[in-house]
Amino acid sequence: MGFAPITMAMSDVSNGSDTSTLPPVAYLTSLYPAVSHTFIQREVLELRRVGATVETFTIRPAPEEHLLSSDDRAEAERTESVLPVPLGRLISTHLRALRRPLAYLRTLGRALSLSPGGVRGRRWQAFCFAEAMVLHQMLERRGIRHIHVHFANASADVAMLVTEYADRPRERWSWSFTMHGSTEFYDVEQRRLRQKIESACAVACISDFTRSQMMRSVGSEHWPKLGVVHCGIDPSVYRAPSTEREPGTLSVLFVGRLVEAKGIDLLVDAVAHAVSKGRDVNLTVVGDGPHRNALEDRAHAQGIAARARFVGAVGQDRIRPYFEKAAALCLPSFAEGVPIVLMEAMAMRRPVITTQIMGVPELVEDGRSGLLVAPGRADELATAIMRLADDPSFGQRMGEEGRAKVLAEFDIKDSGPVLQEFLSPRIPRRF
Numbered sequence: 063m064g065f066a067p068i069t070m071a072m073s074d075v076s077n078g079s080d081t082s083t084l085p086p087v088a089y090l091t092s093l094y095p096a097v098s099h100t101f102i103q104r105e106v107l108e109l110r111r112v113g114a115t116v117e118t119f120t121i122r123p124a125p126e127e128h129l130l131s132s133d134d135r136a137e138a139e140r141t142e143s144v145l146p147v148p149l150g151r152l153i154s155t156h157l158r159a160l161r162r163p164l165a166y167l168r169t170l171g172r173a174l175s176l177s178p179g180g181v182r183g184r185r186w187q188a189f190c191f192a193e194a195m196v197l198h199q200m201l202e203r204r205g206i207r208h209i210h211v212h213f214a215n216a217s218a219d220v221a222m223l224v225t226e227y228a229d230r231p232r233e234r235w236s237w238s239f240t241m242h243g244s245t246e247f248y249d250v251e252q253r254r255l256r257q258k259i260e261s262a263c264a265v266a267c268i269s270d271f272t273r274s275q276m277m278r279s280v281g282s283e284h285w286p287k288l289g290v291v292h293c294g295i296d297p298s299v300y301r302a303p304s305t306e307r308e309p310g311t312l313s314v315l316f317v318g319r320l321v322e323a324k325g326i327d328l329l330v331d332a333v334a335h336a337v338s339k340g341r342d343v344n345l346t347v348v349g350d351g352p353h354r355n356a357l358e359d360r361a362h363a364q365g366i367a368a369r370a371r372f373v374g375a376v377g378q379d380r381i382r383p384y385f386e387k388a389a390a391l392c393l394p395s396f397a398e399g400v401p402i403v404l405m406e407a408m409a410m411r412r413p414v415i416t417t418q419i420m421g422v423p424e425l426v427e428d429g430r431s432g433l434l435v436a437p438g439r440a441d442e443l444a445t446a447i448m449r450l451a452d453d454p455s456f457g458q459r460m461g462e463e464g465r466a467k468v469l470a471e472f473d474i475k476d477s478g479p480v481l482q483e484f485l486s487p488r489i490p491r492r493f
Contacts, residue, residue: 083486086115086206090197092217094120095137097128098319100378101293101402102212103137108478117206121145121193121217130377142200144193144220152192159195159227169194169227176219176254190216194223202228208489209237214253222261234490238264240291243272244397244420255279259287264488266291266481269400269421289484293402294474297465300409302386311342312451315388315412317381317403318395320351325394325417325437327360332394332443334364339444341451343369348384350375385410390450390457392416396437400425405472408432408464413457415446425472431464 087109095103109116118141129135147155159166173191177183197220201207207228209221221237228235239262259265259280265288267273273288314333318324326347336343347357347370354372361370376384385391391407392415400421407414408425414432416422426432433449435442450457 084114084482085208085489085491086117086204087485088117088119088201088204088206088209090119090121090209090211090217090221092121092213092215093124093128094118094141095124095128095134097130097134097375097377099212101295103133104295104474105293105478105481106137107133108474109482112478112482114478114482117142117204119144119197119200121220127375130375131379133379134377144196144200147196152196155196155199156192158199162227165227165230169223172226173219173223176222176257186216187219190219191223194220194227198224198228207233207235210485211237211239213242214239214255214258218258219254222258225261236263236490238262238266238485238488240266240268240293241272241276242268242399243275244399259284263287263490264289264485266484268293269424271421271424272399287488291481291484292472292477293400293405294472294477295402295405295409295468296474297409297469300382300385300406302410302412311344311389312336312447313344313346313387313389314415314447315346315348315384315391315407316393317348317384317391317406318393318401320347320349320353320357322353323396325396326353326357328394328438328440328443329392330357330360330364330366330370331440332392332447333369334366335440335444336447336451337366337369339448341448343447343451345370346373346384346388347371348373348376348381381406382410385412388412389454390415390447392443392447394435394437394443395419398422404432405468408461409468411458411461411465413450413460414464415443415450425467427463427467430460431467432460 089106091102106116106118120141121144123143124138129138170191173187174184177187209224211217211221218239225235225237256279259276265276267276267288267290270290273290276288277285316326316329320326333343333345358372361367385407390413393401393404394417398420404414404416404425408431414426416426416432416434417437418434419437423434426434428434433446435446
């Protein structure tokens with residue numbers, strides 16, 4: 063028992079209408095809403111659409127620069143933040159928590175045991191403990207007893223500590239999380255993945271690859287709580303007519319945070335190489351981050367500054383025109399989960415070029431719904447770009463296959479009910 067993978071698909075869901083089985087859920091993130099994590103917001107909105115009660119909480123309030131759309135601003139307005147907390151309220155919260163002294167001390171000990179070591183690590187866990195007591199009081203006041211988080215980060219630490227403190231036989235508290243990767247896999251010991259999987263009642267993994275890495279972290283008795291639940295997008299929003307591209311300029315689009323891990327340096331080099339081989343290629347970069355200045359300098363050094371446009375961060379309500387104008391999207395990352403931006407481009411019938419890493423091949427089939435290249439290979443990126451420049455009909459066929467793939471497996475209107483059906487039987491109920 064427990065060795066067969068749990069892969070939730072629409073065939074596993076009755077019809078998504080039995081929403082009463084899911085108790086009220088608190089979605090907790092370190093920062094919400096966040097410009098780079100719009101998929102969490104989509105998931106929250108979809109769960110609410112199908113009738114689930116979902117309240118959002120964030121460790122820190124989202125700064126103004128993350129609120130790029132009307133949906134962002136509406137979510138920020140209704141989201142409760144744990145921090146900042148006035149000192150008087152913090153003290154009174156912990157004095158109230160001390161009414162259960164054994165649970166309080168046990169949870170504090172648990173927090174410190176999760177520390178990676180050192181004064182800084184113990185201080186960090188003490189902060190998580192303090193935040194957990196504040197969040198516990200927020201949830202208790204609202205009658206919410208289950209917490210769901212995305213990523214095994216600080217918000218997962220806080221959720222685990224809330225449950226450690228509050229759960230008891232006649233008042234069940236629980237938590238679950240969605241596991242993406244890839245950063246959590248860099249140091250599974252420091253992230254305390256084993257302890258988090260063991261503590262959680264359910265772990266929704268976004269891909270089979272992610273689930274396999276989680277299976278490595280725990281004994282097989284915990285495997286049944288690991289399920290594959292895809293993230294998704296709304297294909298009706300990301301929709302473009304099927305149009306045949308004439309030979310000519312190939313407009314390549316990148317969308318994402320401008321950090322070195324996205325491999326954008328290689329994309330700049332690949333575009334420069336394709337241009338040197340006589341192809342008419344332009345590059346549009348949508349997003350912002352600490353690596354932007356270096357990328358602009360690189361484009362200038364490679365002689366393609368006039369062909370490389372850096373747009374900056376763009377809200378979801380203004381992103382569609384960039385997909386519409388692009389002939390292809392390229393995401394040359396060194397590590398990814400299953401990137402939402404690939405789903406968006408594929409839904410828009412745009413061929414994608416991306417790296418054959420982690421969960422990406424579960425979305426993109428090489429030569430059919432996109433082109434996969436080895437990570438770190440600017441030469442392979444350039445070859446793929448030139449292939450699309452030389453054969454527009456090939457890119458069009460991949461665009462059609464890409465949209466079909468998203469419709470079949472990555473539609474958010476399916477993902478919401480699937481996640482609900484996955485979580486519901488695994489959440490313990492109060493007696």
